[in-house]
Amino acid sequence: MAGERVQPATLSRSEAALVASEGKAPRTERGRKTLRAILDAAAIEFGEKGFHEGSISGITRRAGVALGSFYTYFDSKDAVFRALVRDMSDQVRDHVAPAIRAAPDQIAAERAGLSEFIAFVRGHKEIYRIIDEAEFVDPESFRLHYATTADRIAARLKAGAARGEIRADISDVHAWAIMGMNVFLGLRYGVWQDDVSPEAVADSIAEMLARGIGTK
Amino acid sequence: MAGERVQPATLSRSEAALVASEGKAPRTERGRKTLRAILDAAAIEFGEKGFHEGSISGITRRAGVALGSFYTYFDSKDAVFRALVRDMSDQVRDHVAPAIRAAPDQIAAERAGLSEFIAFVRGHKEIYRIIDEAEFVDPESFRLHYATTADRIAARLKAGAARGEIRADISDVHAWAIMGMNVFLGLRYGVWQDDVSPEAVADSIAEMLARGIGTK
Known part of the structure; x- marks a missing residue:
């Protein structure tokens, strides 16, 4: 599914500001790449398991980022969804x-x-x-x-x-x-x-x- | 919602046989009316609360039938859904x-x-x-x-x-x-x-x- 993506996207600065939780927009290119990785992982996690069975730890594991990085950009599972x-x-x-x-x-x-x-x-x-x-x-x-x-x-x-x-x-x-x-x-x-x-x-x-x- | 229905339906014998759980089709006109009442109540219950929050007891209460009547026609919440x-x-x-x-x-x-x-x-x-x-x-x-x-x-x-x-x-x-x-x-x-x-x-x-x- 998401693994078949031919054109891995990165977020522009304005897009990253819109999707992250309030006050949590990434300020660096590296931060925007991490945010993109979290969103791509969330697509796989929720796509496979659905919202209720899907978890933040499942997302961070798939994205290869620490749990703290998730909370750098999002307040909750609802927010990332x-x-x-x-x-x-x-x-x-x-x-x-x-x-x-x-x-x-x-x-x-x-x-x-x-x-x-x-x-x-x-x-x-x-x-x-x-x-x-x-x-x-x-x-x-x-x-x-x-x-x-x-x-x-x-x-x-x-x-x-x-x-x-x-x-x-x-x-x-x-x-x-x-x-x-x-x-x-x-x-x-x-x-x-x-x-x-x-x-x-x-x-x-x-x-x-x-x-x-x-x-x- | 379902309360606005202008044409309350009853089930024909063949319809009732198809929707009830296997071997549980009603055999009388009264039974078919009870099955219809359960389905209408289920529409309101699941429509308002969704599947996960909706319950069999909520359905029977809305339909004004005993819990036993539900199991006369359906095996489970999944079956009535x-x-x-x-x-x-x-x-x-x-x-x-x-x-x-x-x-x-x-x-x-x-x-x-x-x-x-x-x-x-x-x-x-x-x-x-x-x-x-x-x-x-x-x-x-x-x-x-x-x-x-x-x-x-x-x-x-x-x-x-x-x-x-x-x-x-x-x-x-x-x-x-x-x-x-x-x-x-x-x-x-x-x-x-x-x-x-x-x-x-x-x-x-x-x-x-x-x-x-x-x-x-």
């Missing part, structure tokens, strides 16, 4: 963003976003279990993840409408619909089975969207 | 089925199904929490719920294609996409907020689908 949900939400956004930006038009952007999302999920299967468990462990993070994702989709669809690439009657309803499609297509073709390529799934959906909400 | 997921999945299917069958064509059927689903969710907000918690408590039921729902959608889309109402290139990818849309539109416009009517949400989506996968 909350940070992890935020971090995974940001990782998905950052992973799909370049492909979306590089696309020649908004339908192509939706196609690229879905294809990249399914590919990302195949390498990070724990993401579903963690975000879904947030509904129970940390409902505010769960709600925030989906509300901000839907807002982001709505904003890019409306920008596409302003450029004449998307129908003018586009609304938040379409943004929630596209988010829902993407989540379930990621579950089916990313986590559960890989019998259809991410590109083929995205092609089918992009054709439907081109006719359904496109203007060409 | 599993039965509840199955029951809620069946309730959704049975609630939306008449509107889908009555629709004049397949796009109208998808519109009616979504509208009825959002309306149903508004009166049964606990359904999301229970089915989502199944991912952790009873992963097999979780998977079965979505796999059978997607299969049902795929079957009706393919029947629509055979009648010439849906494009011939319809596939399971579209079925999973439509299920995902419906789940997230139900969450946003059924559970979280009711600022847009179920009919208006369904109209937007039906217009998109008519152009996207329809033939007219």
Whole structure:
């Protein structure tokens, strides 16, 4: 799962300030690497065991850091879980963003976003279990993840409408619909089975969207 | 939540045989009513408290039945939870089925199904929490719920294609996409907020689908 990551991330200074507990943001590059290692270990720990069975000592063991280092950045198991949900939400956004930006038009952007999302999920299967468990462990993070994702989709669809690439009657309803499609297509073709390529799934959906909400 | 139900259900003989623990299906109409009362009480208990905090005694108290009656039909808390997921999945299917069958064509059927689903969710907000918690408590039921729902959608889309109402290139990818849309539109416009009517949400989506996968 997390061990399959092809692009080990490091946190920028501003990201590290946001995910660590209040007043505990790392101030050095080394500190940011330790924080990144703790978050990656937490993804494996909670992904495999779930929140209730997962433990801080399991996280520090997997990360290869001392227990004290954990408390340098986080106040509690709840705090690292909350940070992890935020971090995974940001990782998905950052992973799909370049492909979306590089696309020649908004339908192509939706196609690229879905294809990249399914590919990302195949390498990070724990993401579903963690975000879904947030509904129970940390409902505010769960709600925030989906509300901000839907807002982001709505904003890019409306920008596409302003450029004449998307129908003018586009609304938040379409943004929630596209988010829902993407989540379930990621579950089916990313986590559960890989019998259809991410590109083929995205092609089918992009054709439907081109006719359904496109203007060409 | 469950108290807002407008159509209190009773179980048919075959349904009651399927949800009760093995060898424990009720044989009388009175027994089926008791089983129904236990399932409705379990929906409230697990919907409010979650699986881990919910208890058999909480269920029997809410249902107004003796503890012995619970064990007449179920072996354990796990068993009643599993039965509840199955029951809620069946309730959704049975609630939306008449509107889908009555629709004049397949796009109208998808519109009616979504509208009825959002309306149903508004009166049964606990359904999301229970089915989502199944991912952790009873992963097999979780998977079965979505796999059978997607299969049902795929079957009706393919029947629509055979009648010439849906494009011939319809596939399971579209079925999973439509299920995902419906789940997230139900969450946003059924559970979280009711600022847009179920009919208006369904109209937007039906217009998109008519152009996207329809033939007219």
